Amino acid sequence: MTEQSDNLMRGTAGSVGIVEAQRASFDEPLALSSGATLPAFELMYETYGRLNAAKSNAILVCHALNASHHVAGVYAGRPDSEGWWDNMIGPGKPVDTNRFFVVGVNNLGSCFGSTGPMSINPATGAPWGSDFPIVTVEDWVDAQARLADRLGIERFAAVMGGSLGGMQALAWATRYPPRIANALCIAAAPNLSAQNIAFNEVARAAILTDPDFHEGHFYAYGVKPVRGLRVARMIGHITYISDEQMGERFGRQLREGIKYSFNPEFEIESYLRYQAEKFSEYFDANTYLRITKALDYFDPARETGGDLAKALSPAKARFLVISFTTDWRFSPARAREIVKALVDNRRDVSYAEIVAPHGHDAFLLDTPQYHAVVRTYLSRIAT
Amino acid sequence: MTIAARADFSTIAGWVAPSARVLDLGCGDGSLLAYLRESRGVSGYGIEIDDAGVLASIGNGVNVLQSDLESGLAGFDDQSFDSVILSQTLQAMRHIEELVAEMLRVGREAIVSFPNFGHWSHRLQVLSGRMPVSKSLPYQWYNTPNVHLCTVADFDAFCETRAFHVLERVVLRDGERVGLLPNLLGSLAIYRFRKR
Numbered sequence: 001m002t003e004q005s006d007n008l009m010r011g012t013a014g015s016v017g018i019v020e021a022q023r024a025s026f027d028e029p030l031a032l033s034s035g036a037t038l039p040a041f042e043l044m045y046e047t048y049g050r051l052n053a054a055k056s057n058a059i060l061v062c063h064a065l066n067a068s069h070h071v072a073g074v075y076a077g078r079p080d081s082e083g084w085w086d087n088m089i090g091p092g093k094p095v096d097t098n099r100f101f102v103v104g105v106n107n108l109g110s111c112f113g114s115t116g117p118m119s120i121n122p123a124t125g126a127p128w129g130s131d132f133p134i135v136t137v138e139d140w141v142d143a144q145a146r147l148a149d150r151l152g153i154e155r156f157a158a159v160m161g162g163s164l165g166g167m168q169a170l171a172w173a174t175r176y177p178p179r180i181a182n183a184l185c186i187a188a189a190p191n192l193s194a195q196n197i198a199f200n201e202v203a204r205a206a207i208l209t210d211p212d213f214h215e216g217h218f219y220a221y222g223v224k225p226v227r228g229l230r231v232a233r234m235i236g237h238i239t240y241i242s243d244e245q246m247g248e249r250f251g252r253q254l255r256e257g258i259k260y261s262f263n264p265e266f267e268i269e270s271y272l273r274y275q276a277e278k279f280s281e282y283f284d285a286n287t288y289l290r291i292t293k294a295l296d297y298f299d300p301a302r303e304t305g306g307d308l309a310k311a312l313s314p315a316k317a318r319f320l321v322i323s324f325t326t327d328w329r330f331s332p333a334r335a336r337e338i339v340k341a342l343v344d345n346r347r348d349v350s351y352a353e354i355v356a357p358h359g360h361d362a363f364l365l366d367t368p369q370y371h372a373v374v375r376t377y378l379s380r381i382a383t
Numbered sequence: 384m385t386i387a388a389r390a391d392f393s394t395i396a397g398w399v400a401p402s403a404r405v406l407d408l409g410c411g412d413g414s415l416l417a418y419l420r421e422s423r424g425v426s427g428y429g430i431e432i433d434d435a436g437v438l439a440s441i442g443n444g445v446n447v448l449q450s451d452l453e454s455g456l457a458g459f460d461d462q463s464f465d466s467v468i469l470s471q472t473l474q475a476m477r478h479i480e481e482l483v484a485e486m487l488r489v490g491r492e493a494i495v496s497f498p499n500f501g502h503w504s505h506r507l508q509v510l511s512g513r514m515p516v517s518k519s520l521p522y523q524w525y526n527t528p529n530v531h532l533c534t535v536a537d538f539d540a541f542c543e544t545r546a547f548h549v550l551e552r553v554v555l556r557d558g559e560r561v562g563l564l565p566n567l568l569g570s571l572a573i574y575r576f577r578k579r
Contacts, residue, residue: 349448352437373437
């Protein structure tokens with residue numbers, strides 16, 4: 001059965017349908033920002049649509065904190081396994097797979113199959129755990145470039161991502177200027193504010209002080225620092241939603257009235273605990289530590305004495321920058337810093353500030369203006 | 384691409400140097416910038432607050448930055464543009480003095496166009512006791528976005544008191560230049576000026 005007829009039969013027109021993850025192995029050592037070297041590594045990835053003969057229609061999608069290479073479609077036999085950006089990517093969707101060849105990639109240090117703390121360290125035969133090097137956004141981008149080489153993609157029509165994914169798109173533009181025609185930086189910032197770093201530090205402290213963490217080598221003990229991971233997720237989750245949205249959705253609603261206890265009584269408590277519980281089941285604590293560190297370290301202007309315009313001066317791509325009005329994690333003001341730096345460099349850039357009530361999470365939702373902007377922008381991209 | 388050229392487009396294009404860097408304030412669907420790009424090879428950005436305008440500008444392949452002009456042009460460095468254009472938007476702005484000062488801060492020259500309230504048909508309607516409605520002012524008093532209408536004579540005085548150097552002034556009626564009695568016979572005024 002072809003994918004298309006499968007789609008028709010399942011009534012999921014607009015979905016890329018059944019997808020399969022692939023694995024690419026790289027034997028050339030990868031020099032990391034920290035000075036460490038990964039002797040070899042693997043990257044999980046998925047692709048949707050067809051690469052054209054000129055190999056000029058590829059779009060790379062970079063993921064944020066807790067996502068993966070599974071960007072769109074579903075896995076066979078698992079109808080609930082929809083990719084994390086399925087509303088954005090598919091036939092006839094804003095990122096139209098009838099026209100573009102879309103690559104989703106799982107970053108180094110992740111827990112979804114690419115080489116990371118849960119992988120076996122060839123030097124010891126045991127999981128890397130805490131010994132897995134700390135990786136940065138730039139390291140991820142370098143690894144992604146290797147995957148592009150492997151797929152024969154010399155130049156991406158676009159690199160796009162939301163949040164931390166938008167930072168990767170930005171890093172692509174400055175690190176590989178000839179290899180990226182367009183950069184879509186959505187709900188992103190040029191670096192983390194002190195407040196952002198503070199939230200990350202609380203999350204890390206929760207994990208690091210969990211007695212089941214065992215200095216990051218908990219795999220050997222058959223335990224997981226789930227309590228720390230849950231608290232980490234809770235604090236993160238709070239920052240992804242606007243006060244307004246949380247108030248509208250939960251308000252001060254109680255589940256069963258005041259009981260004068262420490263059990264979850266308010267709906268918001270119960271929601272946070274449920275989300276945290278779910279998260280701690282599938283996510284790895286060592287990965288969480290590393291990804292928050294990658295966020296904290298990202299700061300292209302560090303090399304240029306804080307001059308973001310100078311830091312972005314190597315970029316040649318055309319940019320689309322998008323922010324959301326109620327995003328207080330990466331606010332519109334932060335996105336405008338990126339825009340200003342690009343304008344100072346006389347780069348082509350468009351900026352849309354989307355009115356959306358959801359907060360940072362809006363980049364994963366389908367506010368009509370947001371999707372229309374992405375769709376319209378991409379429709380004009382030459383392939 | 385079909386771009387509906389407004390009456391002031393060709394005049395503005397004539398005042399913008401080839402390959403100039405321009406900023407178009409209140410760029411709407413980006414058609415002026417697209418017109419200038421095609422006719423003069425200019426580059427630059429449009430600023431628009433309206434969602435539909437931003438979307439249309441992106442569709443026209445124009446660099447558009449979604450922002451409120453009333454909050455100034457803080458994202459732009461001093462003298463970073465050859466021309467800053469305000470095409471048929473002046474009359475709808477609240478803080479005109481501040482905005483014009485910002486235009487001359489970020490640009491070497493300002494180009495401003497606006498409907499001439501001094502046109503005889505407007506004067507007649509006011510004399511007859513009604514707020515004017517015309518081709519250039521197509522709104523009723525209760526639904527007009529225009530809050531700062533002015534005449535050619537008013538804008539001349541505005542430039543005069545601020546010691547702006549008016550480099551060129553063209554007044555049009557139905558797309559044709561009006562030579563005689565422009566404040567009485569013209570419906571659209573276009574100015575190019577800079578700081579003295």
